[in-house]
Amino acid sequence: MLQGSYNSLLVLFSLLVAVLAAYTSLEMAGRITTATGRAARWWLTGGAFAMGLGIWSMHFIGMLAFSLPIRLGYDPVVTLLSLSIAVASSAFALWLVCQDALPTGRLAGGAVLMGLGVAGMHYTGMAAMQMKPGIDYDAGLFALSIVIAVAASGVALKTAFSLRHNSRRVRPLRAGAAVVMGLAIVGMHYTGMSAAAFPVGSLCVAATDGVNTTWVAVVIIIVTLAVTGVVLSISVLDELRLETENAALTRSLAQANQELGYLAWHDALTKLPNRVLLEGRLEEALANARVDGSQFALMFMDLDGFKVVNDAYGHQVGDRLLVQVAERLASAVRARDTVARVGGDEFVLLVPGEDQAGAIAVASRLLAVIGAPFEIDGHELGISTSIGIAMCPADGARGHEALMHADAAMYHAKSLGRNAYSFFDVSMNENMQGQLQLTQDLRVAVERKQLVLHYQPQFAAPDGPITGVEALVRWAHPKRGLIGPDEFIPLAEKTGLIVPIGEWVLDEACRQIREWLDSGACDWNVAVNLSPVQFGHPQLTSLVRETLERHRVDPRRLTIEVTESAAMRDVDASLRILHSLHEMGVRISIDDFGTGYSSLMYLKRLPASELKIDRGFVRELAHDAEDAAIVSSVVALGHTLGIEIVAEGVETATQKEFLTRLGCNALQGFLLGRPVPAADLDALSKECTQPSLS
Structure with a gap:
C-alpha cells in the first residue's frame, strides 16, 4: 500500500475551519429562531450555505493536507x-x-439523516480523486466513521436546539460547544481518511499538472473565512438592531406603565389627585384625628357658570x-393640602390642622382666586365657585359621611346666591331628602318602564362604515324629564339597584338586536356596559347566557364592556369571568383603558377583543405630548396583541385625523354620531355595511 502523509499546518487549519463552521451553525439557529416570514427563509438559506461551505471546506482542506507519493x-x-x-445537510x-420541539425520536432520525449526509459528503469528496484502482476501505474504520458522523450530528442538533435562543449568556456556551462539535467533525473526517488504503501502483485520474495544493487550500480558507465572516457580521449587526428596537420598546412601555x-x-x-387618592388621604386624616384629637377642614367646591361656558364655547374651551x-387652586394652597378633582366641575380640598377661622380664610382666598377673570382662546370668561365646608371629625367621622356633608353644605351655599361658602349644619340633611326621593323613584323605574336605551354608533376609522353601536341607558323620569346616567348610575351602584337595572339593559339590548335582525335592518354588534358591581355578581355568566338564548341572539352580536379598573380589581376572578364569557362567544371590550392601573403583564392574559381609549386622553391629543405618547403606546401594544383599538370622545376633526394616523381601528364620539333612540338609527341602517362575524 502507498504510504500517505499530512501537512500539519493544513490539518490545524481544517480543525479551525470545522470549529468556525460549528459556531456558524449555532449562531444561525439562534437567528432563524428569532426571525419570521421571509426573513427567516433568507437566514435559513444563507445560514445553510455558510455552514455547509464551512463543513465542506474543513473536509477539502483535510483532503489537501493529505499527500501520496503520486x-x-x-x-x-x-x-x-x-x-x-x-x-443540503x-x-x-x-x-x-x-x-x-425536538423529541427523542425526531432527534435520532435527524442525527441519522444528517450523519449520513456528512459521511456522504466525505466519501463523495474522496471519490472525486478518481483513483485507479479504486480506494480500498477498511470496513471497521469505515463503519466507525459513519457512527462518529451520526453521533456528532446528534450532539450538534441537540446543542444547537438548546442554545438557539439569543442572549448574552449563551454566547460563551456556543463557543465552547463549537469547539467540541469541530473536534467531532474532524474526528469523523480523519477516521474516514484512516479507513482509506491506496494499493501500490494506484493512479489518480483527476490529477492535474502544475496545481499547488497548498495555494488551493489557502484560497479555500480565505473564501470560507470571508463567507462565514460576512454571515456572522450580518447576524451580529441584525441582533444589535433588534436589541436596540427592543430596548426602545421596553423603555416606551415602561414609560407608558x-x-x-x-x-x-x-x-x-387636570393632573390633580382623583377621588381614589382623595379618599385615601381623607381616611388617613380621620385616623390621625382620632389618635391626636386634631381637626381639619374638608371643602367641596362646585363651579358656578361652568355649564354656560361649556355649552357656549364647546368642550375644548x-x-x-x-x-x-386646577392650576389656580393648586397655587393657592399649601404643599401639605390636597386639591382633588372628583367630578366634571367639582373639586374637593382637604386642609389639615385648620379650625373654623382658618377654614374661612382659605375659603375666602379660593373665592377670590376663582372669581378673577380667565383668558382662554381670546375669550375673557367669568365664573365663580360655591364652597361647602365640613369640619372633621365633628361633621363626619367616616370619609363617605364627611364628603356627603361637605356636598350638602355646598348646595346650601349655591342656594344663598352662589360665589359663597357655607359650613355644614345638621339641618342641611333635609336637603338630602331630594336624593332620597330620587332613590325611591329609581327603585320603581324598571317595573314602570321608565328606562330607555339610546345607541351611539362606532365607525371604522376614519369615516366608516358603522361597525357597531353602544347601548347607553337613560331615565325618562315622569317629573324631571330625561336624566343621564351620570346622575343616577352612581346612585344605583350605591344602593344595589344597578343589578336589576343592568339586567334590564342587557335584556333590552338583546331584544333590540333580535328586532333589527327580524326586520332586516343592519345586524350591528351591540356593546353593553357592565358596572363594577354587576361584574362582580356571581350569576353574571348565566344571566348573559340565558338572555342570549331567550332572544335567540348569536353571542357574537354582543360585546360586554368592562372598565379597566373593574377588570383589575381582582385579576384572577376577572380572568375566570371574562374567559367564561369569551368561551361563550361574547366579545370583550376593556373600557376607559388607561385610567386605571393595569399591569401590562396581565393585559395579554385577558381575552379582550378590543380596548377603548378613554376620552380623557383624546381631549388633548393635539396639545398634550404625554397623552399622545400614551395613546400611541396603547395602540402599538394592542396591535402587538391582536386587539382592536376604539377611541371614544372624538369631538373634532383634528382628533379624528390624529387617532386614525396613530392606528385606531374604530372611532366613537359626537363628531361622528350622538346617542339616539333605536328608531332614529333607521337612516344610518340604510348606509351601513353588514360586518363580518369572523
Whole structure:
C-alpha cells in the first residue's frame, strides 16, 4: 500500500475551519429562531450555505493536507456534488433545530439523516480523486466513521436546539460547544481518511499538472473565512438592531406603565389627585384625628357658570378652563393640602390642622382666586365657585359621611346666591331628602318602564362604515324629564339597584338586536356596559347566557364592556369571568383603558377583543405630548396583541385625523354620531355595511 502523509499546518487549519463552521451553525439557529416570514427563509438559506461551505471546506482542506507519493487531484463536478451534499445537510439541520420541539425520536432520525449526509459528503469528496484502482476501505474504520458522523450530528442538533435562543449568556456556551462539535467533525473526517488504503501502483485520474495544493487550500480558507465572516457580521449587526428596537420598546412601555400608574391616582385632564387618592388621604386624616384629637377642614367646591361656558364655547374651551382652575387652586394652597378633582366641575380640598377661622380664610382666598377673570382662546370668561365646608371629625367621622356633608353644605351655599361658602349644619340633611326621593323613584323605574336605551354608533376609522353601536341607558323620569346616567348610575351602584337595572339593559339590548335582525335592518354588534358591581355578581355568566338564548341572539352580536379598573380589581376572578364569557362567544371590550392601573403583564392574559381609549386622553391629543405618547403606546401594544383599538370622545376633526394616523381601528364620539333612540338609527341602517362575524 502507498504510504500517505499530512501537512500539519493544513490539518490545524481544517480543525479551525470545522470549529468556525460549528459556531456558524449555532449562531444561525439562534437567528432563524428569532426571525419570521421571509426573513427567516433568507437566514435559513444563507445560514445553510455558510455552514455547509464551512463543513465542506474543513473536509477539502483535510483532503489537501493529505499527500501520496503520486500526484493527486479532484474532479470538479464530483467535488461540487460533495459541496451540495454539505449545504443540503446543513439546511436540513438548521430547519430541524428551529422547530418548536425536538423529541427523542425526531432527534435520532435527524442525527441519522444528517450523519449520513456528512459521511456522504466525505466519501463523495474522496471519490472525486478518481483513483485507479479504486480506494480500498477498511470496513471497521469505515463503519466507525459513519457512527462518529451520526453521533456528532446528534450532539450538534441537540446543542444547537438548546442554545438557539439569543442572549448574552449563551454566547460563551456556543463557543465552547463549537469547539467540541469541530473536534467531532474532524474526528469523523480523519477516521474516514484512516479507513482509506491506496494499493501500490494506484493512479489518480483527476490529477492535474502544475496545481499547488497548498495555494488551493489557502484560497479555500480565505473564501470560507470571508463567507462565514460576512454571515456572522450580518447576524451580529441584525441582533444589535433588534436589541436596540427592543430596548426602545421596553423603555416606551415602561414609560407608558409609569404614566398609567400616575393616572390611576390623578385626574387625566387636570393632573390633580382623583377621588381614589382623595379618599385615601381623607381616611388617613380621620385616623390621625382620632389618635391626636386634631381637626381639619374638608371643602367641596362646585363651579358656578361652568355649564354656560361649556355649552357656549364647546368642550375644548371648557376643558382648558378646568385646567386653569386646577392650576389656580393648586397655587393657592399649601404643599401639605390636597386639591382633588372628583367630578366634571367639582373639586374637593382637604386642609389639615385648620379650625373654623382658618377654614374661612382659605375659603375666602379660593373665592377670590376663582372669581378673577380667565383668558382662554381670546375669550375673557367669568365664573365663580360655591364652597361647602365640613369640619372633621365633628361633621363626619367616616370619609363617605364627611364628603356627603361637605356636598350638602355646598348646595346650601349655591342656594344663598352662589360665589359663597357655607359650613355644614345638621339641618342641611333635609336637603338630602331630594336624593332620597330620587332613590325611591329609581327603585320603581324598571317595573314602570321608565328606562330607555339610546345607541351611539362606532365607525371604522376614519369615516366608516358603522361597525357597531353602544347601548347607553337613560331615565325618562315622569317629573324631571330625561336624566343621564351620570346622575343616577352612581346612585344605583350605591344602593344595589344597578343589578336589576343592568339586567334590564342587557335584556333590552338583546331584544333590540333580535328586532333589527327580524326586520332586516343592519345586524350591528351591540356593546353593553357592565358596572363594577354587576361584574362582580356571581350569576353574571348565566344571566348573559340565558338572555342570549331567550332572544335567540348569536353571542357574537354582543360585546360586554368592562372598565379597566373593574377588570383589575381582582385579576384572577376577572380572568375566570371574562374567559367564561369569551368561551361563550361574547366579545370583550376593556373600557376607559388607561385610567386605571393595569399591569401590562396581565393585559395579554385577558381575552379582550378590543380596548377603548378613554376620552380623557383624546381631549388633548393635539396639545398634550404625554397623552399622545400614551395613546400611541396603547395602540402599538394592542396591535402587538391582536386587539382592536376604539377611541371614544372624538369631538373634532383634528382628533379624528390624529387617532386614525396613530392606528385606531374604530372611532366613537359626537363628531361622528350622538346617542339616539333605536328608531332614529333607521337612516344610518340604510348606509351601513353588514360586518363580518369572523
